[in-house]
Amino acid sequence: MSPSKISSVDVIAQRYDNIIKSKEDKREYRGLELTNGLRVLLISDPKTDKSAASMDVNVGHLMDPWELPGLAHFCEHMLFLGTDKYPSENEYSKFISSHGGITNAYTATDHTNYHFDIAPEHLHGALDRFVQFFLCPQFTESATEREVRAVDSEFSNSLFNDQWRMLQVERSLSKPSHDYGKFGTGNRTTLMVEALKNGIEPRKALLEFHKTYYSSDIMSFAILGKESLDQLEQMVTSLSFGDIEKKNVSRKIWNEGPYGEEQLGVKVELVPVKDLRYLTLTFPIRDYRDDYRSWPAHYVCEFNRF
Numbered sequence: 137m138s139p140s141k142i143s144s145v146d147v148i149a150q151r152y153d154n155i156i157k158s159k160e161d162k163r164e165y166r167g168l169e170l171t172n173g174l175r176v177l178l179i180s181d182p183k184t185d186k187s188a189a190s191m192d193v194n195v196g197h198l199m200d201p202w203e204l205p206g207l208a209h210f211c212e213h214m215l216f217l218g219t220d221k222y223p224s225e226n227e228y229s230k231f232i233s234s235h236g237g238i239t240n241a242y243t244a245t246d247h248t249n250y251h252f253d254i255a256p257e258h259l260h261g262a263l264d265r266f267v268q269f270f271l272c273p274q275f276t277e278s279a280t281e282r283e284v285r286a287v288d289s290e291f292s293n294s295l296f297n298d299q300w301r302m303l304q305v306e307r308s309l310s311k312p313s314h315d316y317g318k319f320g321t322g323n324r325t326t327l328m329v330e331a332l333k334n335g336i337e338p339r340k341a342l343l344e345f346h347k348t349y350y351s352s353d354i355m356s357f358a359i360l361g362k363e364s365l366d367q368l369e370q371m372v373t374s375l376s377f378g379d380i381e382k383k384n385v386s387r388k389i390w391n392e393g394p395y396g397e398e399q400l401g402v403k404v405e406l407v408p409v410k411d412l413r414y415l416t417l418t419f420p421i422r423d424y425r426d427d428y429r430s431w432p433a434h435y436v437c438e439f440n441r442f
Contacts (some may be wrong), residue, residue: 148377173353187259190251194354197320206322219268288324317396353382
């Protein structure tokens with residue numbers, strides 16, 4: 137797709153109107169790049185019975201400080217608990233659920249994703265609450281202490297998930313100095329007990345993490361609605377998405393893989409929680425994210441099926 141430039145005084149720096157799509161796809165698409173670097177995908181579908189939106193932030197638990205495991209995941213939890221414009225802790229979630237929608241989020245190794253769907257007529261109100269996550273979260277002291285317990289509960293439940301347990305073992309076998317080995321879930325011990333013991337104030341660390349990494353130039357936003365592309369564009373530009381701060385953050389790149397010669401050729405036997413039998417063979421490959429157009433890793437996986 138090729139860009140068309142817009143006046144520099146506008147919130148929009150570039151538009152992309154020639155997005156390639158399937159002949160069977162009846163939806164209309166437009167790409168935007170805002171002046172703060174935020175990338176936006178508009179999707180118009182007059183027949184949809186649900187509107188939806190998703191913000192992806194190019195920061196995950198591999199960016200956690202070594203001394204505070206689980207901070208990225210904890211930050212994800214805390215963004216739901218009040219902003220300066222909507223200080224009530226349940227305002228966002230209550231608005232979504234009361235208008236036929238659902239909302240969720242997840243923290244991965246190198247990105248964090250926030251998303252929701254809602255009845256189409258309430259998309260504007262949902263977006264107004266949603267964008268505040270990235271402008272002015274409160275991170276109140278009371279919510280901080282309470283949400284640590286929620287993260288700890290999630291960790292406790294994961295202990296009975298065999299796939300999660302296998303993943304933790306896989307990470308623990310990586311190079312001791314590589315970010316891949318970090319404990320991304322976090323729990324009360326890492327986020328509160330050990331943090332305070334080491335002189336780290338959890339709320340202050342949250343504020344610093346959000347201030348450092350939640351930057352518009354490593355964010356991508358997608359929105360689906362019944363409205364026309366022009367109406368969706370107007371919705372985005374009028375709702376402060378262009379006000380998300382650009383902090384000139386670069387996507388982190390790991391030039392070395394998590395496994396060296398000392399970490400390879402290892403056999404591990406695990407006792408499962410459930411009555412399961414798994415045989416898993418893991419082969420480390422280089423980072424293929426920049427080759428997303430051709431998706432070479434996918435072909436390798438498909439070849440192994442034969």
